[in-house]
Amino acid sequence: MCVVWPLARLAAGTFSSPRAFLEVLAAGRYRTSLVNSLALSAGAALVSVALALVPAWVFARERFPGRDLVRTAVSLPLTFSGVLVGFLAIVMLGRIGAVPKLAGLVTGRELFAGSAFTLSGLFLAYLYFEIPRAVMTLEAAFRHFPLELEAAARSLGAGPFARLFHVTLPYAAPALLSTLAVTFSASMGSFGVALVLSRRFTVAPLEIYTELTAFLNDAVAGALCVVLAALTFCVDRLLTRRAA
Amino acid sequence: MSLPVSPRKVARAAGIAVAVSLAACLVAPLVVTAAGAFVDADWYGKRSEGALGTGAAGLFRYVLGIWSNALLTSLRLVGTVVPLALLIGAPAAFAFRRRPFPGSAFVEALAMTPLAIPGIALAVGLLLGAGRAPRFGLLVAGHLAYTLPLVLKTISNALERERADLERAARSLGAGPWQAAAWVTLPRLVPGLVLSALLVFAVSWGEFNVSFLLATPLVQTFPAGLYTTYTTNSFPVAAAATLIFLAPIVPAFLAIQALGGEEFRRGLSS
Numbered sequence: 198m199c200v201v202w203p204l205a206r207l208a209a210g211t212f213s214s215p216r217a218f219l220e221v222l223a224a225g226r227y228r229t230s231l232v233n234s235l236a237l238s239a240g241a242a243l244v245s246v247a248l249a250l251v252p253a254w255v256f257a258r259e260r261f262p263g264r265d266l267v268r269t270a271v272s273l274p275l276t277f278s279g280v281l282v283g284f285l286a287i288v289m290l291g292r293i294g295a296v297p298k299l300a301g302l303v304t305g306r307e308l309f310a311g312s313a314f315t316l317s318g319l320f321l322a323y324l325y326f327e328i329p330r331a332v333m334t335l336e337a338a339f340r341h342f343p344l345e346l347e348a349a350a351r352s353l354g355a356g357p358f359a360r361l362f363h364v365t366l367p368y369a370a371p372a373l374l375s376t377l378a379v380t381f382s383a384s385m386g387s388f389g390v391a392l393v394l395s396r397r398f399t400v401a402p403l404e405i406y407t408e409l410t411a412f413l414n415d416a417v418a419g420a421l422c423v424v425l426a427a428l429t430f431c432v433d434r435l436l437t438r439r440a441a
Numbered sequence: 442m443s444l445p446v447s448p449r450k451v452a453r454a455a456g457i458a459v460a461v462s463l464a465a466c467l468v469a470p471l472v473v474t475a476a477g478a479f480v481d482a483d484w485y486g487k488r489s490e491g492a493l494g495t496g497a498a499g500l501f502r503y504v505l506g507i508w509s510n511a512l513l514t515s516l517r518l519v520g521t522v523v524p525l526a527l528l529i530g531a532p533a534a535f536a537f538r539r540r541p542f543p544g545s546a547f548v549e550a551l552a553m554t555p556l557a558i559p560g561i562a563l564a565v566g567l568l569l570g571a572g573r574a575p576r577f578g579l580l581v582a583g584h585l586a587y588t589l590p591l592v593l594k595t596i597s598n599a600l601e602r603e604r605a606d607l608e609r610a611a612r613s614l615g616a617g618p619w620q621a622a623a624w625v626t627l628p629r630l631v632p633g634l635v636l637s638a639l640l641v642f643a644v645s646w647g648e649f650n651v652s653f654l655l656a657t658p659l660v661q662t663f664p665a666g667l668y669t670t671y672t673t674n675s676f677p678v679a680a681a682a683t684l685i686f687l688a689p690i691v692p693a694f695l696a697i698q699a700l701g702g703e704e705f706r707r708g709l710s711s
């Protein structure tokens with residue numbers, strides 16, 4: 198019930214006002230927000246997965262003193278809601294953030310002041326909440342990685358590049374793709390981070406919120422929701438199907 | 442001639458160094474935040490809030506005072522959602538796994554959809570479909586929609602690991618279907634139920650989208666209040682509120698990790 202009623206209401210609202218639907222796809226403002234969301238989410242997914250590769254492998258395969266502590270520190274941001282991540286970005290990169298203050302002490306110039314409110318600041322905040330997801334998802338996959346295969350390939354005379362491209366990557370590809378799917382979907386729905394940080398540009402969830410509360414434009418907000426959900430669902434399906 | 446250190450060892454050390462520096466980057470903002478709450482320095486804007494007492498104790502008393510209503514709402518919400526999610530989710534998972542009925546696969550897939558769609562979409566649907574329903578009830582409904590999939594998944598996993606033949610053995614020894622479920626299956630599901638309760642607690646305590654969109658001045662959860670704090674209060678107040686938010690959820694998260702809960706890998710919706 199809790200699920201069906203809201204979803205049905207969304208769908209009904211969209212089909213009863215196709216004009217709003219067209220408006221969402223045609224009007225520059227809404228389309229820009231959707232494109233921004235897509236680009237930010239794709240970028241954050243790719244970069245976070247790339248950055249997560251080494252830590253995920255280390256956590257899955259290596260035992261070293263303090264491993265559990267480091268692993269907990271990396272996964273802790275999973276418990277931060279979006280607004281909190283936004284706040285942390287301001288703490289570090291706001292106009293009087295810790296990084297500019299520190300840079301001021303070292304170089305005499307307050308570098309990066311206020312960069313939390315720029316597009317790169319938002320991207321960093323997305324990375325902040327995506328990296329823990331990516332590390333945890335990849336780690337689970339790497340734990341079952343068949344190392345013997347690589348050793349076998351080596352004993353058969355395959356060089357490091359041949360091993361990477363013919364053995365390791367094909368085996369890791371499904372895990373990489375499903376991790377991309379997880380991180381991409383999470384970024385597409387991210388609302389709190391942009392709510393705190395966004396100044397000039399907009400992302401789709403923020404646009405939905407503005408339409409709903411500032412312009413009381415239920416039809417457009419609903420249509421944007423449906424488009425956002427459909428886009429997320431399609432990309433997620435595409436990636437998970439390739440992974441399977 | 443052999444190298445003094447093997448490449449394998451160098452790679453291992455480099456990998457560990459990368460992991461440690463990533464952890465440091467992720468923790469650094471938290472350290473600064475904790476400093477904001479506990480170090481009684483002349484942080485920017487602090488003087489503007491006259492009600493602030495001196496020292497960390499005064500600060501926390503002040504923050505707890507201004508957000509006591511939101512904290513109570515959050516506690517009441519969590520206290521309602523956790524038992525409800527378990528009471529609905531656990532029997533449902535049991536039915537889906539052990540007593541499937543026509544259409545049960547469809548119902549299950551439907552119940553799992555909140556994991557697949559953006560959080561904000563569900564919140565907006567709930568708001569548009571709300572009409573004049575009481576706000577607290579709506580909050581409970583929204584949180585249930587988010588947390589039920591976690592209970593279903595956790596209990597389903599536990600049931601799949603569990604051997605169904607134990608139940609059949611009990612039946613063959615003369616136990617009725619409900620007797621077998623209550624005396625054989627249920628006790629073996631306790632770890633799964635504990636894990637589910639922790640997951641629901643963590644997600645419900647931290648949930649922002651539904652809470653924020655449905656918030657009214659009277660019914661507001663603590664995460665929704667956090668946003669207000671971040672946009673209006675000074676840095677020490679915001680830092681203290683952040684730490685109060687994290688105080689219950691971090692232990693719950695550590696317990697989830699210790700119990701091997703994989704369901705929290707997606708974390709809170711951001």
